[in-house]
Amino acid sequence: MRYTAQFLLSATAAEQFPPSGAPEIAFLGRSNVGKSSLLNAIVGEKAARVSSTPGRTRAINFFALIDRAGRRRMVFADLPGYGYAKISKSVSAEWPKFIDPYLAEREALKLCVCLVDANVPARPSDLQLLEWLRTAGREFVVVATKADRLSGNTRARNLAELKKGLEIDEILAISAKTRFGIGELWTRVDKATG
Numbered sequence: 001m002r003y004t005a006q007f008l009l010s011a012t013a014a015e016q017f018p019p020s021g022a023p024e025i026a027f028l029g030r031s032n033v034g035k036s037s038l039l040n041a042i043v044g045e046k047a048a049r050v051s052s053t054p055g056r057t058r059a060i061n062f063f064a065l066i067d068r069a070g071r072r073r074m075v076f077a078d079l080p081g082y083g084y085a086k087i088s089k090s091v092s093a094e095w096p097k098f099i100d101p102y103l104a105e106r107e108a109l110k111l112c113v114c115l116v117d118a119n120v121p122a123r124p125s126d127l128q129l130l131e132w133l134r135t136a137g138r139e140f141v142v143v144a145t146k147a148d149r150l151s152g153n154t155r156a157r158n159l160a161e162l163k164k165g166l167e168i169d170e171i172l173a174i175s176a177k178t179r180f181g182i183g184e185l186w187t188r189v190d191k192a193t194g
Ligand code: GDP
Pocket: 029, 030, 031, 032, 033, 034, 035, 036, 037, 038, 052, 081, 145, 146, 147, 148, 149, 174, 175, 176, 177, 178
C-alpha cells in the first residue's frame, strides 16, 4: 500500500463535512456494485469495513490518505450506494439531501470515480448520475467492476455496450479480486490530485 487510510468521519448533513483541504476523490455506484471491495483493494480493509458498517452506508464516509512521511495526500469520499429505490426523475431524488450539495459545491473534489458492474447492462440510474455530473461540470471516470468474471470477447462486448449505454468514450475495466486495472485507476487518481 502506498498510503495508510485514516477514517475521518461519517457525514449525514452538509454541516458535518470535514473542512475542504487536500484534493478529494469521490466514489459512487449502485449498491452491490463492488465499491467496498474496490476500496479494500486500493486503500486497505479499514476503509471498506468502516464504509459497510450499518448506519454508515447512508452517509458520506471520509478517509484521509496518509503517505509514508505522514502527510495527508488526498481524501477519499465514499458516497452512499444508490439504485434500490424505484426509478426516479433524477438520481438525486432518491438520495439523501446532502449528496447534491457535496457533488455540486465541494471545492476540494477533483474526480468522481463512478462504478458500474461489468456484468450488468447500463441502468437508467447510472446514466442519470453521469448526466448530473456532466451538468455540474464534474470530472469523472467510469470504472467497470468485477471484470474478472468476464473474458475475451464477452468482456469486450460488455464494455462496448456499457460505453454506448452510458454515452461515454472511455471505461476502465477493474477487478478487486485480481487487482486488474487498479494501477490504471491510481494513474487517473494521481493525475486528478497531482
Ligand atoms: P458494495 O455494496 O458496492 O460495497 O459491494 P461489495 O464490495 O460488498 O461487493 C458486492 C458483491 O460483489 C460481493 O459478493 C463481492 O464479493 C462481489 N465482488 C466485488 N468485487 C468483485 C470483483 O472484483 N470480482 C468478483 N468476482 N466479485 C466481486
